[in-house]
Amino acid sequence: MTARAGPGLYLHLPFCSSICPYCDFYVLTGEPARRRRFVDSLIAEIALLAGGTWPVVGTESPRAPFDTLYLGGGTPSILAAEELARILEALRRALPLDDDVWLSIEANPEDVTPGNLAAWRRLGVDFLSLGVQSFQPEHLDFLGRRHTAEQSHRSLELALGAGFHTVSLDLIYGLPHQSREGWQRDLEQALEHGPQHLSCYQLTIHEGTLFGFRQQRGRLAELPEEAQAELFLFTHRHLADQGLPGYEVSNFAAGSEHRSRHNQKYWDHTPYLGLGPSAHSFAGNRRWWNLRKIKPWEARLEAGESPVDTSEEVSPTDLILERLMLELRTTDGLDLEGFRDVYGIDLLATNREVVDRLKAAGWIELDSGRLTPTTKGLAIADTLARAFEIPS
Amino acid sequence: MDTIRNFCIIAHIDHGKSTLADRLIQRCGGVEEREFRDQILDSMDIERERGITIKSNTVTLVYEAEDGQAYQLNLIDTPGHVDFSHEVRRSLMSCEGALLLIDAAQGVEAQTLANLYLALEYDLELVPVINKIDLPSADIEKVREEIDEDLGLDPYEAVLCSAKQGTGIEDVLEAIIHQLPAPEGDPEAPLQALIFDAQYDPYRGVVMFCRVKQGTLRPGQTIQLMHTGKEYQIEEVGLLQLKQVKAHQLAAGAVGYVIGGIKTVRDIAIGDTLTDAAQPAPEPLPGYKEAKPVVFSSIYPMSTDDYEDLAKALDKLALNDAALTFEKDSSTALGFGFRCGFLGLLHLDVVQERLKREYGLSLLLSAPSVRYELTLEDGSTMTVDNPTLFPDPNHIEGAAEPYIKAAIMMPERYIGVVMELCRERRGVNTTYNYLAVGRVELTSELPLAEVLFDFYDKLKTVTQGYGSFDYELLDYRPTDLVKVDILVNGEPVDALAQLVHREKARPRALRYCEKLAETIPRQQFKIAIQGAIGGKIIARTTINAYRKDVTAKCYGGDITRKRKLLEKQREGKKRMKVVGAVEIPQSAFMAVLKADTDN
Numbered sequence: 001m002t003a004r005a006g007p008g009l010y011l012h013l014p015f016c017s018s019i020c021p022y023c024d025f026y027v028l029t030g031e032p033a034r035r036r037r038f039v040d041s042l043i044a045e046i047a048l049l050a051g052g053t054w055p056v057v058g059t060e061s062p063r064a065p066f067d068t069l070y071l072g073g074g075t076p077s078i079l080a081a082e083e084l085a086r087i088l089e090a091l092r093r094a095l096p097l098d099d100d101v102w103l104s105i106e107a108n109p110e111d112v113t114p115g116n117l118a119a120w121r122r123l124g125v126d127f128l129s130l131g132v133q134s135f136q137p138e139h140l141d142f143l144g145r146r147h148t149a150e151q152s153h154r155s156l157e158l159a160l161g162a163g164f165h166t167v168s169l170d171l172i173y174g175l176p177h178q179s180r181e182g183w184q185r186d187l188e189q190a191l192e193h194g195p196q197h198l199s200c201y202q203l204t205i206h207e208g209t210l211f212g213f214r215q216q217r218g219r220l221a222e223l224p225e226e227a228q229a230e231l232f233l234f235t236h237r238h239l240a241d242q243g244l245p246g247y248e249v250s251n252f253a254a255g256s257e258h259r260s261r262h263n264q265k266y267w268d269h270t271p272y273l274g275l276g277p278s279a280h281s282f283a284g285n286r287r288w289w290n291l292r293k294i295k296p297w298e299a300r301l302e303a304g305e306s307p308v309d310t311s312e313e314v315s316p317t318d319l320i321l322e323r324l325m326l327e328l329r330t331t332d333g334l335d336l337e338g339f340r341d342v343y344g345i346d347l348l349a350t351n352r353e354v355v356d357r358l359k360a361a362g363w364i365e366l367d368s369g370r371l372t373p374t375t376k377g378l379a380i381a382d383t384l385a386r387a388f389e390i391p392s
Numbered sequence: 393m394d395t396i397r398n399f400c401i402i403a404h405i406d407h408g409k410s411t412l413a414d415r416l417i418q419r420c421g422g423v424e425e426r427e428f429r430d431q432i433l434d435s436m437d438i439e440r441e442r443g444i445t446i447k448s449n450t451v452t453l454v455y456e457a458e459d460g461q462a463y464q465l466n467l468i469d470t471p472g473h474v475d476f477s478h479e480v481r482r483s484l485m486s487c488e489g490a491l492l493l494i495d496a497a498q499g500v501e502a503q504t505l506a507n508l509y510l511a512l513e514y515d516l517e518l519v520p521v522i523n524k525i526d527l528p529s530a531d532i533e534k535v536r537e538e539i540d541e542d543l544g545l546d547p548y549e550a551v552l553c554s555a556k557q558g559t560g561i562e563d564v565l566e567a568i569i570h571q572l573p574a575p576e577g578d579p580e581a582p583l584q585a586l587i588f589d590a591q592y593d594p595y596r597g598v599v600m601f602c603r604v605k606q607g608t609l610r611p612g613q614t615i616q617l618m619h620t621g622k623e624y625q626i627e628e629v630g631l632l633q634l635k636q637v638k639a640h641q642l643a644a645g646a647v648g649y650v651i652g653g654i655k656t657v658r659d660i661a662i663g664d665t666l667t668d669a670a671q672p673a674p675e676p677l678p679g680y681k682e683a684k685p686v687v688f689s690s691i692y693p694m695s696t697d698d699y700e701d702l703a704k705a706l707d708k709l710a711l712n713d714a715a716l717t718f719e720k721d722s723s724t725a726l727g728f729g730f731r732c733g734f735l736g737l738l739h740l741d742v743v744q745e746r747l748k749r750e751y752g753l754s755l756l757l758s759a760p761s762v763r764y765e766l767t768l769e770d771g772s773t774m775t776v777d778n779p780t781l782f783p784d785p786n787h788i789e790g791a792a793e794p795y796i797k798a799a800i801m802m803p804e805r806y807i808g809v810v811m812e813l814c815r816e817r818r819g820v821n822t823t824y825n826y827l828a829v830g831r832v833e834l835t836s837e838l839p840l841a842e843v844l845f846d847f848y849d850k851l852k853t854v855t856q857g858y859g860s861f862d863y864e865l866l867d868y869r870p871t872d873l874v875k876v877d878i879l880v881n882g883e884p885v886d887a888l889a890q891l892v893h894r895e896k897a898r899p900r901a902l903r904y905c906e907k908l909a910e911t912i913p914r915q916q917f918k919i920a921i922q923g924a925i926g927g928k929i930i931a932r933t934t935i936n937a938y939r940k941d942v943t944a945k946c947y948g949g950d951i952t953r954k955r956k957l958l959e960k961q962r963e964g965k966k967r968m969k970v971v972g973a974v975e976i977p978q979s980a981f982m983a984v985l986k987a988d989t990d991n
Contacts (some may be wrong), residue, residue, distance in 0.1 A: 010949055025948060072948060225914075229939030248892075266949050280949035287952050312952065322955050357973065361916035364406070382941040386962050 006067035006098060007283070011042065011087065012276030014074040014294060017108075021144045021210035022203060026278035027074050027291050039083045043090040044301040050094040054236045054273055056141030056279070056311045062271045065096035068262035070104045075131070077107035081250040088123060102126050102261045109147040112155035117162040122217045126165040127260065130155055130198070133172045135189040136182065143172060144210075146226050168197030174231055175225045180347040183231055184238065191242050196258040200235050201250050202228060202369070208366065224231055229379055236375045248330045249378050267326040269319075277307070285314045317390050320345070325385035333364075333372030345391060347371070354387050393645040394574045395461060398603065400468040400483050400700055401521075402511060402718065403493035404501035404860070408523040412555035412564070413451075413467060419561050420453035420465070426820050441493040450601055450647065452631045457569050466632075466647035468588065468603075468767060468898060469940075478559055482588035482663050484678070486603035486647060489517035490563065492543070496552075500538040501801065501860055505827070506574065508543055510984060519567045520550040524930030526557050532642060542827055543606075576643025582673040583607030583615070585642070585650070585666040590657050592711035598654035600665060601632065602642070605677060609650060614669040623669050624652035650737050657714040683715040685733025686840060687740055688777035689759050690721045690887070691747070692729035694754035694978055701730045705751035706730060709743060715805055716743055721778065723887040727757055727971045731778055756980065756981050758887050762841045763870050765792040779889035782875045785926060791873035794840045795866045800851065801833050803860040809854040818843035825894035837866060839893070876901050876930070876986075878908070879922040881972030883930035888984060898923075901931035904984050911980035914938035931937070 010040035015035055016027045030038070069091070076084070084105075091097055104127035105120060112130065119304040120128065127345055129167055132152045134140050140149065147155075152169075173183045190198060196281045205222050206213045214220035222228070236246045244252040248267065252258045265272050271283035277297040280289045286313035292299040300307040314322065327334040340346050348355060348366075356372070358364045363384060377384055403409040407485055453465040470483040484490070490511050496499060499703055511518060518540050536547035537885045549566045553560025589601040602609070609615070613626045628651045630638040642648045653658060661964050662683070665676035693702045706718050717733035734740040740760060747753045763777040767789045798819075800810055807824060811834065819836035827833050838847075845861065876897050878888040892900050901923025908921050915938050923931035969976050 012948070206853070225938075225940050232940060266951065272949055273951055280952070282949065282951065289952070291948070314955075318955060318959065321958060322951055325955065325958055326951070363916060379939060380941045382958060382961075386958060 005270055006064035007062045007270060008070065008262050008272035009056050009066040009091070009095070009097075009101075010070045010072060010262070010272060010274040010276075010279055011076075012073060012274065012279040012290075013042075013071060013076040013079060014038075014277055015078050016073070016075045017078060017110075018144065018146055019269050022205065024204075024206035024209055025074070028294060035079060036083070037298070038080070039086060040303045041298045042087060042196075042276055045307060046087070046090045046094045046299075048304075048306060049273075052094075052096050054123060055284060055306045055308050056281070056286055057283045060284060062283055065098045066273070067098040068102040068104070068265065069097070070262040072106050074106075075111070076105050077111035077116065079272060081116060081123070084120075084123055099385075100278065104129060104260065104262050104313055106131060107155075109151045109155035112151075113159055114158060114162075117158055121164065126164070126167065127197070127262075128159055128162075128164045129168045129170060129197075130159060132156070132169040132190070134175075135186050139172075139175055139178070139186075142256070145180040153189075153193070154281060155276045156190075156195065160193060160195065162283075165198040166253075168199060168260075170199045170201065171203050172203055173235065174228050176220065178223075179232075180231060180234055187238060188236070190279075191244075195244075196254045197260070198239065198244055198252040199250055200239075200252065202232065216283075233375060236378065245329060246375070246378065249381055267330050269323060269326070285316075285319060287314055307339070316343070317392050319343070320390050323387065324388055324390075325382065328364075328371070328384045329371050329378070329381045331372060331378070333370045336369050336371060347388070350391050351388050356391065358384060358387060393577070393643075396464045396466065396575055396645050397489070398466045398468060398487045398575055398645075398647055399489045399566050399568055399572055400470050400487050401491045401493055402470060402480075402484075402504075403505035404495070404504045404507075407493050407495040407498065407501070407504070408555050409493055409671075412521070412523060412553070413469065413489070415555045415558055415561045416453060416465075416565065417451060418470050418558075418566065420455045449865040450632050452633050452647065453750050455565055455569070458566060459569075460503040463569055464566075464897040465759075467488065468647065471755075479511060481514075481681075482506070482586070484514045484516060485586055485663075487514075487516055487590045488575055489519065489568070491521045491568070492518050492545070492816060493521050493523050494535055494539065494550075496532055496535055497527045499531075500542045501533050505542065505801070505833075516863070517572050518545060519564075519571045520545050521548050521564060522552050522649060523555055526554040526559070530875075533635075542831075547585055575645035577604070577606050579608045579643040581606040581644070582671050583609065583613075583668040584677055585609055585659060586672045586677050587617075587662055587664050587666065590660055590662060590714070592657055596651050598651075598657055598660060599636070600652075600654070600660060600666075601652045602648065602650050602856055604642045604644050604646045604648075606644050606673065607668065607740050608644065609648075609666070610640070615650075615652065615666045616672060617660060618665040618667055618673070619680055620659075622659065623656055626650060626652045628857065649748075656711050658710065662697075662714065665699070667691040667972075671693065683735060684736060685717050686762060687734045687736055688731060688763060689734070689740060689842060690723065690726075690729050690731050691718075691744070692723065692756045692758075692887070694756060696727045696941070698753055702730065702747070702753055702755070703753065704754060705747050708751075709746060713743070715739065721780075723758075723780070725885045725887045725971050726981070727969075729756075730959060733777070736821045737848075756978060757985060759890050759985055760844045762794050762844065764871075765874075766790070767792075775990065776891070777873055779891050780886050782889075782891060785875070790834060791871050792868040793871040793873065795837050795869050796863040797838050797842060797866050798836050798838050798843070798861060798863045799833060800836070800859055801827065801831065802855045804830050804832050806855040806859060807832055810851065810859060813847075813850055813854055814838060817847060818888050833838045835846075838873065839869075840865070841893070852911055874925045876904075877924045878904050879920075879972075880908070880912075880976065881919055882922075883972035884924075885971050885976070886982065894925075897925055898930045899973070905931045907984045908976075908980055909933040909935050910975065912976055 012028050015030045019027055082338045097280055105125050106129045109132045133143055133145055135149045137149055171186055205215045211220055239252045244254050246252045247259055274281045277294045278292040288308050290307045291309045295309045336347055362374055365372050401409045414767050450468045454464050455463045457463055468483045468486050470480045492968040522535050539545050539547040539550055551563045553564055582607040583604040585604045587600050587602055591599050593599050609629050611628055613628050614623055615626055627649055630636050631648045636649055663680040667673045692798050710716050715735045718730040721731035722728045747755060763775050763779050766774050769789055775944045811822055814836040817838055819838045822836040823836040824832050843905045848861060851861055872894040873891055874894050874897050876890050876892055878883040905921045905923050912935055914935055918937050921933045922929050
């Protein structure tokens with residue numbers, strides 16, 4: 001994957017039928033009328049960009065057309081197919097969108113119906129990501145999910161028969177009291193369906209969520225480090241054996257053509273534009289993000305103003321830190337020559353000792369000009385990034 | 393001369409010395425009410441916060457007494473802690489009398505007595521002052537009894553006041569005039585002036601504070617410092633009112649300042665005698681004692697970039713603190729720093745605080761050590777206070793460590809626990825006597841090194857705050873000294889090496905190992921942490937290998953939050969030191985070096 005692709009476009013569609021106790025994203029529940037108003041506002045935000053000029057970077061906007069579009073949230077599948085169509089139409093009117101833009105959408109199993117699947121196909125969805133999370137009823141209950149294991153199986157069957165390029169499912173592991181065997185059962189049930197992509201996230205407890213609240217009161221805790229490490233390594237080894245090797249800390253694909261093309265842009269510093277409340281954007285050396293809450297976001301748009309909340313210039317050192325932190329999360333790792341071309345820094349020359357130490361520990365490999373994390377290294381990707389000295 | 397009174401206030405800590413000084417100054421019009429800052433004599437922030445006086449300040453008050461006469465009252469401030477007893481002595485020597493301040497609720501305390509003995513040593517007249525009479529718990533009659541029985545002073549001469557409320561201040565002033573003697577001396581005699589304090593002024597150099605005992609000090613005169621033999625020409629003399637006020641001369645009996653082109657306080661010695669170089673006095677004033685550091689610690693900047701700043705800050709502090717010594721030191725773990733000598737733990741604390749507060753430095757201090765005397769095989773002797781300079785034990789014939797005589801005063805009921813504490817700390821010749829019914833003074837000869845480690849805190853704990861403690865240095869006595877190394881993955885961390893008595897080696901080493909194991913983050917390999925004497929391992933802990941990060945999701949494009957987290961962690965890492973390929977955060981050193989307890 002190279003950074004020479006076109007920019008990515010992300011739409012944050014924040015509505016969910018209920019709020020999961022672990023979720024740290026900006027989400028809300030809302031009646032159909034509320035959702036319609038939101039879609040109007042989103043279309044207003046899109047319209048502000050008519051002519052292809054991005055907010056914040058203005059005339060320095062990336063020129064190439066967007067070649068990925070990701071509908072995330074929230075639960076995009078909660079929006080009616082017509083609403084999604086309206087949004088897409090507005091996008092095509094205002095922004096340069098590649099003809100065969102790679103379209104991804106997140107969906108919950110309970111929203112997967114033959115009718116919806118067909119509608120999403122008609123919209124041009126290539127990558128369908130299903131929020132399955134678990135096949136164990138007690139875990140679904142713990143995670144506050146509205147669907148049943150039965151619905152998950154059914155949705156996968158339907159989705160996989162609907163002709164998408166890639167069907168992915170999200171699973172969460174590392175739940176309290178989850179055994180390796182229990183987790184393996186989840187993975188096997190997922191694999192039986194033959195998805196082309198899997199995202200397996202370890203339960204992370206965030207402040208400000210219901211789980212965070214329970215954690216503060218000592219009623220809930222993340223798994224101990226040892227157990228997390230064991231599950232993590234097992235997951236990567238097991239899925240590699242099953243033909244879905246990991247390509248990032250939490251992502252697994254049956255072949256590189258099934259990887260998430262949109263997320264890849266986050267990891268290799270390709271510019272991306274985020275629309276909708278709390279959406280983040282990046283171009284050049286600037287990052288910015290929209291107002292987090294829907295009301296102020298809408299108020300700005302009603303006033304005909306940009307809903308951007310804050311923008312920051314990322315210093316050269318921080319750009320390098322980001323690059324390390326992001327690329328060392330992926331099995332493609334870091335291309336040393338490309339790195340030197342962009343930042344003028346020979347990582348090997350400036351960090352020989354670090355590289356040797358990480359290599360000796362079995363955390364990274366150095367092969368044909370790339371630094372790549374091993375599976376053990378992926379488990380501690382943040383530590384890898386921190387290990388490097390960034391010459392200023 | 394009849395209208396001069398030179399006096400000081402002596403008191404147990406917290407009995408209200410500074411507050412009384414404030415009131416006296418205020419009453420004599422030294423300061424306008426509106427610009428009055430509480431406890432004006434304690435000008436350093438640390439002093440104000442801790443309520444203790446470290447560097448003495450002195451002030452001349454002009455008091456118009458009831459007899460219509462204007463008196464010059466020189467209030468000579470004294471520091472209130474054992475570390476600074478040499479300064480107390482200098483102050484006392486400059487006075488004819490002292491106010492002995494006693495808290496109406498607390499009564500006579502350890503330091504009251506210690507100070508009383510000191511004052512008597514210098515033949516001072518004493519006026520007992522019972523302060524804080526406004527407190528609901530004040531028991532004036534009981535305090536009078538203690539004054540009579542414990543101090544042997546006339547309880548009915550005691551003046552009652554509340555410095556806080558400003559009551560009884562006139563009575564205190566009148567008592568100073570009527571009960572304390574005027575100074576004596578001959579302005580025409582050969583000059584003898586005692587330097588009792590000095591300050592560094594960036595524009596004028598060293599300002600010496602003197603008490604003229606005999607003769608007269610005048611600008612233009614060439615003076616000689618009798619102990620060092622150095623000569624200077626006086627540029628200016630004057631009185632120490634709240635500002636320095638220039639005068640034509642300082643004659644016998646006077647207290648004032650002298651400026652004479654002296655560059656640092658190191659060029660003079662507190663306690664030295666000034667005399668006229670042309671017509672010298674036959675001998676210096678008695679009681680001169682060099683202030684020698686007894687506690688040593690290496691100070692390192694947290695960030696190696698701050699080394700130059702630390703060097704400059706120490707230079708500046710030393711201009712004004714002749715007791716502080718320092719020389720370059722370096723550690724493989726902590727980089728370049730300074731080996732510093734202090735008068736005691738409080739002095740160390742004060743210097744550390746000032747470096748942090750006034751110079752904004754983040755510092756790491758190695759475990760405080762005393763200075764040991766070693767006799768080597770070949771019969772030669774050496775002293776060592778820095779573990780890194782400890783010679784090969786095979787060549788050491790014998791070692792000696794400094795002992796102190798500790799005086800601990802407490803209510804009778806704590807005798808058992810305090811004796812036990814002294815025994816644990818290798819105390820010998822522990823005895824006690826009753827000061828009064830229910831009050832005991834216990835004396836014990838303790839190794840100074842044992843007092844450096846949380847002795848005072850422990851004492852406060854076992855006596856529930858009622859015990860007080862004072863000490864003086866005794867002598868050097870033979871000891872079984874070993875150097876304990878702390879090894880991380882087999883490599884010694886020099887900054888954590890310590891010289892300790894053999895009996896204490898194991899618990900100390902274990903404590904250090906455990907603290908390190910708690911604070912060193914897990915790394916990619918198993919880490920062994922050991923305590924060793926020479927090649928022999930005496931304590932051991934391990935840190936298991938590191939397995940998993942919180943590699944939170946990186947989706948939805950919010951990279952900023954994650955990067956900021958990483959940046960913060962990197963900041964922490966910058967201050968890590970690598971020993972044996974193990975990254976040790978500063979916090980680990982801090983935690984260990986603060987772990988100044990063996991259990």
